[in-house]
Amino acid sequence: MKYSLLITLLFLAASCKGISQEKEANTTEVTAQAAEKDFPIQKTEAEWKKQLTDAEFYVLRKAATENPFTSPLLENKEAGVYVCAGCETPVFKSEHKFDSGTGWPSFDREIEGNVAYDVDYKIGYKRTEEHCANCGGHLGHVFEDGPSETTGLRHCINGVALKFVPNK
Template sequence: MMTRRNTLFSLAALPAALVGLRDLLAGSQAHAARAYEVTHTDAEWKKLLTPDQYSVLRKAGTETPYTSPLNKEKRAGIFSCAGCALPLFSSATKFESGTGWPSFWQPLDKAVVEESDTTLFMKRTEVLCRRCGGHLGHVFDDGPKPTGLRYCMNGVAMNFKAA
């Protein structure tokens, strides 16, 4: 039976529960256990990045599918981290996945690190920039040969430089 006292205690706990749910749904994770070459305070990252870049790279957000100009980029060149300019992917490994995000079958050597991601009630592999720890996207095992992998990246997390 719900008493007035139980109701008040439940309502008092609601704000904390909502914050936890918001963080879970946003996929925000702390990668404090790993040290990165490029580090900035949260305030510095906010000044260096656009709001969309900050949301994705620093808070593990996801851009809306089919909104990134990089999804349609077909020229030869290099895709680099928007946070620290580290080269991440060659256009030679880009393919059309039909997902709405730029997809690659392989990153450049020593460009990314991967971590387990259990947000959104599923197990995935998160892809981070090796140098600054920026969230780039996720990797899945449904890609083309030769690797069979699909690095599904947020276009807003990268810049492109034509060859």
């Protein structure tokens, strides 16, 4: 009888649903929602869906991540500027692009003032999320494992969140 009671108590303790992660996730969602209201370009979800492809919408507006090695911009070596696919704000220059081997276009710096930052915990640890400072579109994340001879940063960006404008 003692063992049955002990096993039942252990089972109940193990099956209890914790809420500490939910609080963190809710805080992140609220922070992201509040941050969206601060961007100069404001559109409804329906307006964004009409303007963007499905892939662009899910990455830019729902903070999804495209599959690695799928972006045609990954191998692009032309001189030019990468702009936000949502509002065409210039966010990265081609001279700051490098091959990180991760499968996503990577840059060692942004165009200052055109990228906004927030913190997310979506995968269980702190990451710095990057947004277009003009429309709030999710671009990717920045990490501190970039080229040490430049900034030491790696802006790991979803190619579908970008459009490339070649130099004339």
